[in-house]
Amino acid sequence: MDRDKAGAQIFGFFNEIGIVSQLSSALFMRLIPGGLHLSHFIVLNHLVRVGDCRTPMQIAAALQVTKATMTHTLGVLGRHGFVEVGPNPNDGRSKLVRLTPAGRSFRDEAIASLAPAFGFVAEALTPAEIQAALPVLEKVRKLLDAERDSPTIG
Amino acid sequence: MDRDKAGAQIFGFFNEIGIVSQLSSALFMRLIPGGLHLSHFIVLNHLVRVGDCRTPMQIAAALQVTKATMTHTLGVLGRHGFVEVGPNPNDGRSKLVRLTPAGRSFRDEAIASLAPAFGFVAEALTPAEIQAALPVLEKVRKLLDAERDSPTIG
DNA sequence: TGCATATAGTTCGATATCATACTAACTAGT
DNA sequence: ACTAGTTAGTATGATATCGAACTATATGCA
Numbered sequence: 001m002d003r004d005k006a007g008a009q010i011f012g013f014f015n016e017i018g019i020v021s022q023l024s025s026a027l028f029m030r031l032i033p034g035g036l037h038l039s040h041f042i043v044l045n046h047l048v049r050v051g052d053c054r055t056p057m058q059i060a061a062a063l064q065v066t067k068a069t070m071t072h073t074l075g076v077l078g079r080h081g082f083v084e085v086g087p088n089p090n091d092g093r094s095k096l097v098r099l100t101p102a103g104r105s106f107r108d109e110a111i112a113s114l115a116p117a118f119g120f121v122a123e124a125l126t127p128a129e130i131q132a133a134l135p136v137l138e139k140v141r142k143l144l145d146a147e148r149d150s151p152t153i154g
Numbered sequence: 155m156d157r158d159k160a161g162a163q164i165f166g167f168f169n170e171i172g173i174v175s176q177l178s179s180a181l182f183m184r185l186i187p188g189g190l191h192l193s194h195f196i197v198l199n200h201l202v203r204v205g206d207c208r209t210p211m212q213i214a215a216a217l218q219v220t221k222a223t224m225t226h227t228l229g230v231l232g233r234h235g236f237v238e239v240g241p242n243p244n245d246g247r248s249k250l251v252r253l254t255p256a257g258r259s260f261r262d263e264a265i266a267s268l269a270p271a272f273g274f275v276a277e278a279l280t281p282a283e284i285q286a287a288l289p290v291l292e293k294v295r296k297l298l299d300a301e302r303d304s305p306t307i308g
Numbered sequence: 309t310g311c312a313t314a315t316a317g318t319t320c321g322a323t324a325t326c327a328t329a330c331t332a333a334c335t336a337g338t
Numbered sequence: 339a340c341t342a343g344t345t346a347g348t349a350t351g352a353t354a355t356c357g358a359a360c361t362a363t364a365t366g367c368a
Contacts, residue, residue, distance in 0.1 A: 008162040010276040011265075011286055014178045016291040021175035021216055022297035024168045037324070057346060065175055069325055071348060076323095093333045093346040111165075121297050122164035129290045130167055136279070137170040143275050144177035191354070211316060223355055225318060230353095247316040247363040 017137075031117050032110055036080070039065070043073055044082060044099065044107040055088060059097065073079040083108055171291075185268050188235070188260070193219070196244065197227055198253065198261040200237060206253040209242060236260055 028038050042063060047054065054078035074097060081139070082103030088094035124128040182192050196217060204216070214224035228251060231237040231284065236257030243247035 003313095009281070009284060010272050013291075014175075014272070016288060016295065017198050018175050019176065019218065020291055020295050020298065021168075021172050023172065026218075027298060027301060033366085039324070048306070056305060061251060062182075064173070065324095066326060067329080067347065069262070072324070072340075088346090091334075091346075097157055097346075114203060117301065118164050118168070120301065121294060122296050125177070125290070125294065127292070130163060133287040133290040134167060134170060136283045137167075137174055139283070140229065141170065141174050141177060144174065144181060147181060147271065149276060193354070209316075219354095220356060221317065222319085222357080226354070242316090243314075245364075247361095249317075 022069075027117060028114065031114050033113060034106070036110075037076075039063075039069075040073055040077055040082075041107070041110055042062075043070075043077060044103055046108075047097065047099045048104060048107055052083075053096050054056070055094045055096060057084070057094070077103065080106075173226055181271060182268065185271050186264055187267060188234075191230075192265075193217075193223075194231055194234075194236075195264055197231060197265075198257055201237070201251065201253045202258060206237075207246075207250050209248045209250060210239070211248070216241075231257065233259075268297055278298070 025038050028041075032038070032041060038076045043059060046059060046062060056070045056074060057067055059074075063070075064068050065073075074083060074085055078085060080103075081100055084100055085095050086098065090094045177190050182195075186192070186195060199215060201211060210224045210228055211221055214221045218222075219227075228237060228239055232239060234257075235254060238254055239249050239251050240252065242250045258263060261266075
């Protein structure tokens, strides 16, 4: 049946994505200095890209983790001196996260030390190959995002 | 610089893969019956696909997790009655994992209940799109596998 | 045979993540 | 104002995963 074949194919597709994600995360964590976890680096990188003075909830939503996880992650980054969490003048329940100079330079150095390993992959891949896969991945991400917000099933 | 641009592009590529992996895992776990973790299901599915009577190490290597994790996962599956772990006649250090009928039918039912949600994505995606992305993902996986076995960096 | 090394699996401690429950503070409707 | 409901963040307990140390078995070499 067509539907079954499509199902099997999409299953293999997600399986492959999961494996690649796992392998790239493992490579990331082997190379990142200071034993920081990938998720910690991602928060630093996010703050650099979108600007700091975000609330924990904003970061958690952007990075698709729970707020409890974000509390934990910000605690780790704070203990490393990479972020500072202060009060939010606009909302007494909330807080504001700011990147410290140490956090910013750690992020920059981490990217520099990671670049060679991932450049190795980038060189083995043609730009055409990346361009073939990226739009599909983005489309899938949007589909999954939509499914998450308004489930068609359960 | 070309190299920097390539690095930025590959970074976005892996970032997108990570997000899709995370979202699809979350969707998976929302729908899988019985509160089983995705990793547990993956082991069941692996045993169905490659046949059982695998050793824990073989499964761990195929699924890219440590043997300690596999010990834990097989314990959970065993407590559910989905697998049985017996001695390995060929190697006294080792064991053999066998799927039980309950494990096999759980896997089948799980796939059936998962199919609609992922079929939703499959229908939004054209086969051409999947065929554009899959070979690239497989190539990246092989590159990362090779990098893991013989690191060019550190 | 006997010993050094390698491998399979387990155990243990640490950490990341989540779900749930809780507190504090904001918001809306009356 | 008050009250009900909502939202931000934290605390707690559970689970998945990993690395390192350990045990038992296997292998290779002298």
